[in-house]
Amino acid sequence: MLERLGLVPPQASTVAVQTDLLSTFLVTVSLFFSILIAATIVAFSVKYRRRSERDVTPRIHGSTALEIAWSVIPLGIAMVMFGWGAHLFVTLKRPPDDALQVNVVGKQWMWKVQHLEGRREINELHVPIGRPVKVTLTSEDVIHSFYVPAFRIKQDAVPGRYTTAWFEATRIGSYHLFCAEYCGTMHSGMIGQVIVMEPADYEAWLAGGGVSAAPAAAGGAAGGGQDLVAAGKELFEQKGCVTCHQPGAVLGPQLAGVAGHTVELQDGTTVTADDDYLRESILSPAAKIVKGFAPIMPTFKGQLTEEQVLQLIAYIKSLKPSTGDASADAGTGKTGS
Amino acid sequence: MTSTNYINADYGIWSWLLTKDHKRIAILYLVSITLMFILGGFFALLIRLELLTPAGDLLAADTYNKMFTMHGIVMVFFFLIPSIPAVLGNFLVPMMIGARDLAFPRLNLASWYIYMAGAAFTLYAIFTGGVDTGWTFYTPYSTAAANTKVIPAALGIFITGFSSILTGLNFIVTIHRMRAPGLTWFRLPLFIWAHYATSIIFILGTPVIAITILLVAVERGFNFGIFDPKLGGDPVLFQHLFWFYSHPAVYIMVLPSMGVVSELITCFSRKTVFGYGFVAVSSMAIAVLGFLVWGHHLFVSGQSVYASMIFSVLSFLVAIPSAVKVFNWTATLYRGSIEFAAPLIYALGFIGLFTIGGLTGVFLATLGFDVHVHDTYFVVAHFHYIMVGGAMMGYLGGLHYWWPKISGRMYPEWPARIGAAIIFIGFNLTFFPQFLAGYLGMPRRYHMYPPEFQVLNVMSTAGATVLGIGYLLPLTYLLWSLRYGKAAPANPWRATGLEWQTPSPPPTDNFATTPFVTEEAYDYSSVPEAELV
Structure with a gap:
């Protein structure tokens, strides 16, 4: 309906309909109050227009009851708007897990x-x-x-x-x-x-x-290419990450299963290994040192494009913690060194 | 007729450039900001002409980007912020409280020179190549990418900030220390309350923008890593600092206008203001709460969800005192004796446009709604309703109302009424279509745009033509009135304020004897009839 009238853009997502519903509510409430104020002003302007230079006006200092009413009622309506908007915002900020x-x-x-x-x-x-x-x-x-x-x-x-x-x-x-x-x-x-x-x-x-x-x-x-994990794995080997971070290596922390989990840092604090943390650890490794390791990793700032960093992160996320295959991993580690 | 007043007390250019009289300094500001307004308006004209067609055919992309940047910088920092405080405030704050001048007259003159020095830097930037960062100077674009005169423009804003700070300081000290005997805080005109609240923002907010904009210049000039992530900085930090000032700055523009509107409504309805205390305190509430809402400019910047919620709820709260003012003004009209003089038409226009601007501001405070319209023409329309619809209507209304006092001449009433109506209509024609364009998805600062937005843009440009003609009218007839206008009596509106108890134009010392105040403000039911013109 709104779309056919040319008042809203195409409603092509689940959120679009919800946003337009909220907008309709905001516009309706606002129209009501705008018209109320405008009509009152026009009515007063006509009814109380100056008839004589000698008009005498009453002294009306105000009314606390009215002041409270026109503060509290808009406040209540405002809180409804806030709640509705915040609810939609949380929806917008929380992607479903299977996305x-x-x-x-x-x-x-x-x-x-x-x-x-x-x-x-x-x-x-x-x-x-x-x-x-x-x-x-x-x-x-x-x-x-x-x-x-x-x-x-x-x-x-x-x-x-x-x-x-x-x-x-x-x-x-x-x-x-x-x-x-x-x-x-x-x-x-x-x-x-x-x-x-x-x-x-x-x-x-x-x-x-x-x-x-x-x-x-x-x-x-543009066009086709390697999938992200494979591209990341290639970079991981090319850039030498593998030297210190391969399974079984001791110079750098193990990466399998780290993504999304808590990491304990040198200074005793902990941090969740989200995408931003992984990115920072690649580009500015000295910023947060994992407990038990020396700050020896070189920076990769300027050596990787943003897309390459994303590929590395995709690869790191793909590494599964493999307690069962520990021996196999260790074996690979030895041959690697 | 030829009695000595502040205008004819002394002659020659130096008697103006070295004056310590707050009224003469107000005139210096009036001339300077009017020239800046004309310059900013010229940029707006080019913007609207370019947007007549979807293709970027009139201006090159870089030129267009400079136009909207310089339009914003000139209008915000060199016209709107100083407009009412530096012109009407300077002229009227001492007169309304029965003082002979501001507390620090030399500082007041220094403020104008600082303003001019800042303007000189910015004009240098404009005329030697321009700036293209947007008036918001977002990093890292402004510090690392832009290839234009960012540093001189930034320094211009940095310098002119001190003019605001010193004006605010001057007003606060003057209002505290120099009120006439009997003029208690709750007998003050609401214009004074509004300027007191504005001055607090000047003093607390301006240093933050000054240092922030200086940091932009420093990062750009010396590669200090403050905002640019490539140098280890945080680009969103800039947005926090910038809006910590620039949101309250909106209230710097609109609070003085609200003060003007309170004067106009009471005078032309001959009524005591309804709910004096609530209107006065709401100015202070706006000034204080206005400092706590800056994060609503960062809802899509990657700010945390919880921070966004806090800023959203606080933004709703700041809307309440504004609503209270609108309701009180409306109630003031009740059982009044309403005369539709030009200043009242401006004041009612203010209420209409400010209501639309304020309500759409509430929309933007609504989180889920803002995500869609953030950085679109919806925002452009909203803030023009507040800053041009609101602040500008108040400024013009006030300028007409006090013109007899300032110039000693009456402006011609009918052209003024027609001008006010044209401005109101032209404004709505220009900016209302932009709400629709924004909701339909047209981003702001677009040199070219998809063809489906053309109809709304043509409407907007047509409206801007009407608006432009509307603004030319007062410019013309106010200048005309300086020579041909009727001589103004001391109190042409039978108004109650102390400023009307001295001759028009006032003598250099304002009052022959210090007035003694025994009544509340706006005591219109007891103005003696002897003052009828």
């Missing part, structure tokens, strides 16, 4: 997308209908903002850290993807499309069957 994972890196002036399964694209994001998709965002340079009006979601891509957003598309089609945070000359050209597909089409596309319609400028970066 598909997509990495998006902003860069002046393009969006670079990596699917977990390996496909990469520029300024386009293909997703299946009816499945939650979690987007992990960062930026290679300045702050950008990932904005899909049809999904009513927006999240800044901040350099130096990860932020996340999620959505579940409910309608096949392609929708605007905008950069909403001013980022320089071609800010208004940093736009792309989110393409919502049937699950089968999406699987075919993911397998490399579909031709990515990314612009020519994207060059070889």
Whole structure:
């Protein structure tokens, strides 16, 4: 209805409908009060217009009862708005556990997308209908903002850290993807499309069957490729991480199973090994030293692109704690050294 | 007619440039900020022309980015923030409290010179290539990526900040120490309460923006790692520091306007203000709570969910004192004797536009809603309703109301009424379509845009034309009135304030004898008829 009137963008996600419902509530309440105030002012202006220069007006100093009424009633309504908005916000901030994972890196002036399964694209994001998709965002340079009006979601891509957003598309089609945070000359050209597909089409596309319609400028970066874990494993070996972090090695902490768990640090504090922690440990290893280890790891700052860091993190997350296969792991470790 | 007053007391350019008279300093500010307004308006004109078509055809992308940046910097820091306090406040604070000048007249003159020095830096930046960071100077774009005159523009803002701080200090000391005998705090005009609240923000907030913007210059110039993550800094820290000032700065712009509106409504309805205490205290509540809501600019910046919730709830709270003011003004009209003089039309226009701006501000405080419209034209429309609809209507209303006192001449009433109506209509035509464009998803600061937004943008540009004509009217007839306007009597509006008890224009010392106050403010039921014009 609202969409047909051209008052709202396409409602193409589960959250879109909820956001528009909240908006309708806000607009309705506001219209009621605006009209009430405007009508009162107009009525007073007509009824009490100046009839004579000698008009005498009464001294009315106010009314505490009225003051309380028009403070408390708006406050109550405001708290309803707050609660509703906060509830929706929590929904927006909590991706379902089974969400598909997509990495998006902003860069002046393009969006670079990596699917977990390996496909990469520029300024386009293909997703299946009816499945939650979690987007992990960062930026290679300045702050950008990932904005899909049809999904009513927006999240800044901040350099130096990860932020996340999620959505579940409910309608096949392609929708605007905008950069909403001013980022320089071609800010208004940093736009792309989110393409919502049937699950089968999406699987075919993911397998490399579909031709990515990314612009020519994207060059070889778009199109198919290794899956993220394999790419990460290759980097892990290439960059020499394997020397100190392979199973059984003693110079660096074991990485299998570390992701998402608590890590005890040198100074006695603990930290949860989330994506940001893993990223920091790769790029600024001296920032947080794991208990029992020396601060000997070199920094990889400037040697890895944001996409490569994300690949390494995907690989680290893929390593399963394998108590049962300890001997096998140890064996590999020995041959490795 | 030719009695000595502050205007004809002395002649020559130096008698103005070295004056210590708060009224003359107000005139210096009036001239300076009007020129800045014209410059900022010129940038706005180019922005609206570019946005007539979806393609970026009138200006190059970089030029467009400079236009909206410089429009914002000039309008916010060099027009809106000083507008009412530095012009009307400077002129009226001493007169309304029965004083001969501000507490520190030399400091007052120094404030103007500091403002001009800041303006000189910023104008240098503008005319030697411009700035393209947005008026918000977000890092690391401003420190690492932008290739424009960021440092001189930043220094200009840093310097001009001290002008605000010193003006605030001057007002606070003056209001505490120099009130006429009998003028107790709760007999003060609400204009004074509003300026007291504003001064507190000036003093507590401005140092933060000054040091923040200086840090931007330092990081840019010397590669200090404060905000740029590549140098070990935190870009979101900048946003916290920037909005810690810049959100309260919105109240710097709108609180004085609220003070003006309280004066106008009471005078032109000839009524005591309804709920004096609540209106006065709500100004203070806005000033204090205004410092606790900056995080609502960071809902999508990666701020924690809990922090966002706290900032959201506090933002709802700050809306309450604003609502209380609107209700009290409306109630003041009840059983009044309402005369639709131009200043009252501006005041009622203020209430209308401020209500829309305030309510859409409440929308933006609503977390789930903000995620969608953050950084879209919805936000652009919202803050223009507050800062242009609100602050500017109050400023123009006040300028008309006190014009007879300031200039000694009456402005022409009918052109003024028509001008006020054109501005109100033009404003709504310009900015209302932007609410729709924003909700439909048009991001702000877009040089090109998808074609589906064109209709709304054409409407907006057409409205801006009307608005521009509206602003040219007062500029023209107020200047005209300086020569051809009727000579103003001491109290043309039969108003109650002390400023109306001296001749128009006032003598340099304001009052021949210090007034003695025995009544509350706005005691309109007992103004003697002898003052009828």
